[in-house]
Amino acid sequence: MTTKQDYYTLDDFNFKDKTVLLRVDTNCPLSKEDLSIVNDVRIRAVTPTVRELIGKRAKLVIIAHQSRKGKWDCTGLEQHAKRLSKNLNIPVKYVDDVIGDKAKQAIMDLKPGEILMLGNVRTMDSETAKLDMVGHSEGEIVKALAPLIDYYVCDAFGAAHRSQCSLVGFPLKVPSASGRLMARELYALRSIFDNPRRPSVFILGGAKFGDVPHMIDVVMEHGMVDTVIIVGLAGNAFLYARGVDIGEASSAILKDELTPENIEIAKQVMTKYGQHILLPVDVAVERDGKRVSVNIGDMPTKEPALDIGDLSIDKFQKVIESSKTSFMSGPAGMFEKPGFEMGTKGLMEAMVNSKGLSVIGGGHTASAAEKFDYADRMSYLSTGGGALETFLLREPLPVIEALKESKKRFPAD
Ligand code: 3PG
Numbered sequence: 505m506t507t508k509q510d511y512y513t514l515d516d517f518n519f520k521d522k523t524v525l526l527r528v529d530t531n532c533p534l535s536k537e538d539l540s541i542v543n544d545v546r547i548r549a550v551t552p553t554v555r556e557l558i559g560k561r562a563k564l565v566i567i568a569h570q571s572r573k574g575k576w577d578c579t580g581l582e583q584h585a586k587r588l589s590k591n592l593n594i595p596v597k598y599v600d601d602v603i604g605d606k607a608k609q610a611i612m613d614l615k616p617g618e619i620l621m622l623g624n625v626r627t628m629d630s631e632t633a634k635l636d637m638v639g640h641s642e643g644e645i646v647k648a649l650a651p652l653i654d655y656y657v658c659d660a661f662g663a664a665h666r667s668q669c670s671l672v673g674f675p676l677k678v679p680s681a682s683g684r685l686m687a688r689e690l691y692a693l694r695s696i697f698d699n700p701r702r703p704s705v706f707i708l709g710g711a712k713f714g715d716v717p718h719m720i721d722v723v724m725e726h727g728m729v730d731t732v733i734i735v736g737l738a739g740n741a742f743l744y745a746r747g748v749d750i751g752e753a754s755s756a757i758l759k760d761e762l763t764p765e766n767i768e769i770a771k772q773v774m775t776k777y778g779q780h781i782l783l784p785v786d787v788a789v790e791r792d793g794k795r796v797s798v799n800i801g802d803m804p805t806k807e808p809a810l811d812i813g814d815l816s817i818d819k820f821q822k823v824i825e826s827s828k829t830s831f832m833s834g835p836a837g838m839f840e841k842p843g844f845e846m847g848t849k850g851l852m853e854a855m856v857n858s859k860g861l862s863v864i865g866g867g868h869t870a871s872a873a874e875k876f877d878y879a880d881r882m883s884y885l886s887t888g889g890g891a892l893e894t895f896l897l898r899e900p901l902p903v904i905e906a907l908k909e910s911k912k913r914f915p916a917d
Contacts, residue, residue: 511907512681514553514657516916519562521616522654526557526683527670529662529887530568530584533871534577543871544587545879546662549887551591553659553683554619558594563614565653567602567670569626569663578626585621596621602628603648611652625670632668637906640673650677656910659683661690662867662887664903665894672902675910682907685887690904692884693895696861697728701828704729707820707851709736710834710868713761715893716742717769722897724777731827733782733820735812735836735847737761742783743800745770751804754787782820786813788837788844795843811837812847821854828860832869833889839872849876856881865892 528550533542541547557564566588571578580600589596600623601607607622614620625631630643640646646669656674658664659682663671674680706729708716716738723729734742741758744750745767755762774781786799787809797813798805812820824830832855836847852873855862862882864873866889873879886892894901 511904511911512679512916513687514556514681514684516681517655517679518917519557519560519655522562523565523611523614523652524557524562524655524657525565525567525649525653525674526553526657527660527674528553528566528568528683529660530581530588531570531662531867532584533868534570534579536576539577539579541583541587543867543874544591545870545874545885546867546887547584547587548591549685550659550683551588553657553685554588554592556684557657558617558619561616563616564619565611565614565649566596566619566621567625568621568660569631569670570624571626573626573629573632578624581621581624588619588621594619599623603645608648608652611649628669630669635669636667637672637676637902637909640667640669641676643669643673645669646673646677650674653678656680657683658903658907659685660903661686662889662891664888664891664901667902672906675906676913678910679914680907680910682904686903689886689888690895693886693892696829696863696884697896700728701860702730703827704829704831705731705733705824705827707733707735707824707830707832707836708738708834709734709832709836709848710866711737711761712834713738713741713758713770714763714766715890717766717773719893719897720773720777720781724780726898728896729780731780731782731823732777733823733851735784735816735820735851736834738834739784739812739836740787740809741766742770742774742781746774746783748800749804750809751806753806753808754804757808782823784812784816785819786815787811788813788847790843795846810841811844814846817847817850820851824851824854825858827858829863830855830858830860831863831865833865833893835869835872839875845872845876848872852876852878865889
């Protein structure tokens, strides 16, 4: 049976006794102290697909990434395999190798119903080469693993906006399908955002200020949002672009993001949509070991701004509580640091108290929602951060484009 979409799903193939390569996004926040997994929401999110493939007696090989090469949290995936095994209550073998003899042998030794997880694909430079799906389909990971597999399944919604070898290379070489998480995310996000209930408010935080102005421009242009609240480091950057002297300590944290180009785009967006954009009216700094709120008019501070201040929390809560759709991507401050979780926690509290739909985007924001016990009270928790933003920008997701191409090349079973 062929599904109606322009790409295949798990319903289109017979996986019994076949070797299936499953790409997931189990990129997790890790502890700086011992590199252990702090939150496994993304691992839990892919268990339905894993369970289904094992139930269908596939020989299952899982590939994934953790962080980016050169970063402190770019580790192997042994603990991810253990966590997956614990969640499923089924053994998951692990080989710290992606395309070498150890990995190949382990794949060939798999029996139906068994699971093998390979090493972090981002340890390989070819994974992140700047290529399109055609270029990546000739990449070394595809060349090494495609001959050993019958099907490729992509359930890595969180990385669906990346054109990387293990994400877009295989669909051109083997029959490929989307997994259940991918389908669930796309369905839920379309139903919430294609025609959002009004008024709708987007809370954009986190550290990636460079992406925020463009995002505001597009969502405003498409009339998807009534109010945009900008918090976190992105909020500090917008204050800077508006001419507020945020102080050397706060600007130093943002140095890579505060490029003349980013500042100019932020200014343009504020001129165009200023009446819809809310910036913090105060920030929180650490002074003598305590959280202290400082009004914007009293800046600069010599300490870095680590959270939005108490007046901002109060003001933003009122807007969020009266919304019918609220969406948060990126925390409002350094929520891991005691005292500086108040912004993130306060805004999430308003989201769950509102009578509308509440949506959280991104692994780290979802992990904060779980930490503060709001996760179960949100309408929807997406595993996608950048992927969700790309979806909201109405730009094509490279993974979906590759899966569509696969359907053109290969028949269903
Ligand atoms: C994410 O955490 O957003 C995804 O895992 C993608 O990670 P990346 O931004 O390092 O590509």
